Amino acid sequence: ARPVRAPRGTQLHCKGWQQEAALRMLCNNLDPDNGENPDELIVYGGLGKAARNWTCFDAIVRTLLDLENDETLLVQSGKPVGVLKTHENAPRVLIANSNIVPQWANWDTFHELDKKGLIMYGQMTAGSWIYIGTQGILQGTYETFASLGLKHYNSDLTGKIVVTAGLGGMGGAQPLSITMANGVAICVEIDPDRIKKRLEKHYLDIEVSHLDKAIFKAKEAARIGKPLSIGLCANIGDILPAMIQKGFVPDVITDQTSAHDELNGYFPQGLSFKAALQLRKTDPERYKDMALNSMADHVRAILAIQKKGAVAFDYGNNLRAQAMKRGVDNAMDYPGFVPAYIRELFCQGEGPFRWAALSGDPEDIKVTDRELVKLFPEKTKMINWLKMAGEKVEHMGLPTRICWLGYGEREKAGKLFNDLVRDKKVKAPIVIGRDHLDCGSVASPYRETEAMKDGSDVVADWALLNCMSNVASGATWVSFHDGGGVGIGYALHAGQVTVADGTLAAEKRVTMVLRNDPATGIIRHADAGYETAIDVANTKGVKLPMINMH
Amino acid sequence: ARPVRAPRGTQLHCKGWQQEAALRMLCNNLDPDNGENPDELIVYGGLGKAARNWTCFDAIVRTLLDLENDETLLVQSGKPVGVLKTHENAPRVLIANSNIVPQWANWDTFHELDKKGLIMYGQMTAGSWIYIGTQGILQGTYETFASLGLKHYNSDLTGKIVVTAGLGGMGGAQPLSITMANGVAICVEIDPDRIKKRLEKHYLDIEVSHLDKAIFKAKEAARIGKPLSIGLCANIGDILPAMIQKGFVPDVITDQTSAHDELNGYFPQGLSFKAALQLRKTDPERYKDMALNSMADHVRAILAIQKKGAVAFDYGNNLRAQAMKRGVDNAMDYPGFVPAYIRELFCQGEGPFRWAALSGDPEDIKVTDRELVKLFPEKTKMINWLKMAGEKVEHMGLPTRICWLGYGEREKAGKLFNDLVRDKKVKAPIVIGRDHLDCGSVASPYRETEAMKDGSDVVADWALLNCMSNVASGATWVSFHDGGGVGIGYALHAGQVTVADGTLAAEKRVTMVLRNDPATGIIRHADAGYETAIDVANTKGVKLPMINMH
Ligand SMILES: NC(=O)c1ccc[n+]([C@@H]2O[C@H](COP(=O)([O-])OP(=O)(O)OC[C@H]3O[C@@H](n4cnc5c(N)ncnc54)[C@H](O)[C@@H]3O)[C@@H](O)[C@H]2O)c1
Ligand SMILES: NC(=O)c1ccc[n+]([C@@H]2O[C@H](COP(=O)([O-])OP(=O)(O)OC[C@H]3O[C@@H](n4cnc5c(N)ncnc54)[C@H](O)[C@@H]3O)[C@@H](O)[C@H]2O)c1
Structure with a gap:
């Protein structure tokens, strides 16, 4: 329990930039400006942690400071357990978080193991040290709402009202994303501190105290086509029935409470915020039961x-x-965001490409923004995003940027960044990574792989092949997790982060990783029968033995 | 459906020995002399297959023939799905078999996916192309029975009678292992062809037609301390109650039917062999129900x-x-073989080290046997095994050998083999691999990780770290599977196979893999608190950040 902040500047504390990058990004995940609850080592998404406990954190730091350029640190659920002699082009860190033998992969077993100190919840980018604050999800959320607008209204969200709940680590990106798409948002959040935080960071425009006021303000803004985000401190379980009763129908409805975790992530209807926090401790079983019942009502609404x-x-x-656990059999009558708005992007190898400036200097990110615009002058949507992000996104912790890039583009961007480091156009190396939510990296039947064309939603071989490909390609660190947003047992996924330090060796690694990583996404979607993926493979030369070879 | 046999000799069909090795070992898994049911591509263990179907097999072969020395083939559940450009020290093949998102990781879902052609059961060494016939399990079984004798009788099995069932791909090793330990075996097997096959291969000494005769022969042999193995064609579900009724108590009782698969692996009591095969097709639900009920009675007996x-x-x-699914709550009152007889070996990094002579010449294996004895003159148990194996084990498919070696020893043996290839003491390269059942590679709470000291039986991070370490170390192919002997959802495990082709590059890869692979076993057991593992780490220099560093 102490404030941790990533070292900045060009001075190495470790024996190489790869180890240094892991060290800085681990610290950055726990920076109070970035992570949600650093005292408990929690980065985001309910329980998502960067290290198992502070003793383990210290040991990781010590080990990284010592680690040779041909050694590899093994991290098991946030604990450093071994150091192997490998070679320079092998990853410096290999991470496995929250993985449980499937038959036992559920919350009860997880919490038992957690109590014994044997496991940690890695979420997606918490335990893999590439969380970049709400910007990370901001871009994805923006893409989703922009794409929703295009699909349903053939425009952006001008004049449309979105209702949602949850302004946490990820959900906090919703109000700004929606206003970036020119829409109006009513965001219900039970925790007053969360609302305060989003107001301070300018992710949220205003707060109101009553539902009637929220509806009035929203309608007013929508009528004149003005973007506006409105925070309302309440339980969504109280708000939706009230909306229905008042006859108010928003244009769009969704939710980003941490519903995947019925104990630590969701507040049951009928309890005050404080009473709920109390009940979590005094009677967790009762709490979980109430939370699940509330979720059932929530979905019915x-x-x-x-x-x-x-x-x-x-x-x-x-x-x-x-x-569904509480009998809402038709819960799947509304779709997940991936099949509805994201899959087509995945088929092109597009995904949440992101990078951080290890110098700590925001100017370095401006340089990368500018150079990317020059590299891809035809990508107008990306250019718009970079412009808005440059204006509206405050850096949380180390300066970072995210933008979705496709197969072929990512490796070009990687080479560009490495050149910028080599040519001293930026002050220190740049790390390049991505969310575990990506085209080839995840098996998650209720999210990324929901409703796959060939019915392969639950097949997880793909995530493992992605993981192994990233290790083989020499990513700086590679991670494999169970869990994430949908909870233990519901998703398996891999991550990679690679350092561009300006050397030729780094250029080789960066371009190889950034080619092969999205290639597994093309392969996965081509195998499932998506024409777009097969087209991309054919035009861009991704080799598919049973489709385009021989 | 055609006979497949691995190419022999020194002539390359592929562009390098690594690809060639994968090609030959894939073919070898399907050699009718080696695999159990090659027509259906089944290698062993119920459904364990080498490729998803013959079209996929052909495509794998074609792709391996084409594969460059800096390319990596991705295999998803026995289907070749992509080829990536990587580098010379990366694996040539990455394999993920039978992996399903945990919440869905059960037989019903597996069979559904199988019907859709989306998955394949990889077992442990079937889908990872390193099955070496019953010899593979022979050594492990021998170690188990030898260790049992030592523990319970402070000697070998002279004068002791073992009762078991199942003479399939793995179970077939029981009679010979038991007689190698000087004991007497009564082996019950319902499939007459399986008995015939074991008699032909001299794994089984005699067959008798009635239980009374089996008991009589067994007692007679035990009395004079003569090793003898007796096959009895029957359902074990009929035999055990009869034994109890007759008042016959063997010294040791175990079982190796494919009980993990209630549809394709276990024959329910009360049906003839043929009637059972029929019912599997006409009413699989009824069959499964009957099989589970029989298993309950079996365990009660x-x-x-x-x-x-x-x-x-x-x-x-x-x-x-x-x-237990059928209410036998005290089923766990008898232990698994790992905590009882194997764990202490795992703590020393010992595991089922194995190799194959790609030349196809049994003489090459004799050379390796001789040289190993010279390299480890102090390992008398190993020397005895190699002698017996040299005399009694017939090669099935390519000539192979297995012997358990510990941390430190494996890399020495790997270097030795590479030297033998370089110096042309053997005629062609040697591939070195192991079973997925190894000290660091598997999470399997009902088998390899049953009853771990710290209660971490179900934590699967370890298997993933092993997998990633093997990729990072440059194994020739690496695999990750769900399932194996205990069935879908009950185990996750990794495998590696590495080629010693006599080059310096191979020496580096082989020694790195053979050091790091068992190192993860030392790390896993040290973290769980096993003193032996910590001692080995301390004396042999395995770096444990929170135990012996800083
Ligand atoms: N695209 C993605 O990858 C993605 C996207 C979004 C969300 N998710 C998932 O969405 C969820 C939210 O993530 P997060 O990081 O923001 O989690 P978080 O735990 O940081 O925030 C959840 C917020 O919801 C609030 N909340 C809970 N119950 C409530 C209720 N009944 N009424 C009002 N507010 C309530 C909490 O106070 C908290 O602020 C997670 O399950 C996450 O995994 C994933
Ligand atoms: N050490 C290990 O790694 C290890 C060790 C042993 C066994 N196993 C497991 O043991 C089992 C056996 O493996 P296998 O490869 O020999 O399987 P297999 O399917 O090839 O053979 C099983 C045999 O059991 C026979 N059988 C089934 N039900 C029977 C019954 N009621 N009565 C008599 N015979 C019956 C079948 O006819 C078959 O010959 C599997 O579950 C395997 O995974 C693993």
């Missing part, structure tokens, strides 16, 4: 609002599956 | 025999867990 004409979609928090 | 004084242990086929 969303379905009712959908019936009245709203566009409803699930935002990857497992809310629908939780409601 | 074992428990009863244990109560009468027999040593009982589970041989890794999930029989106890299956019986």
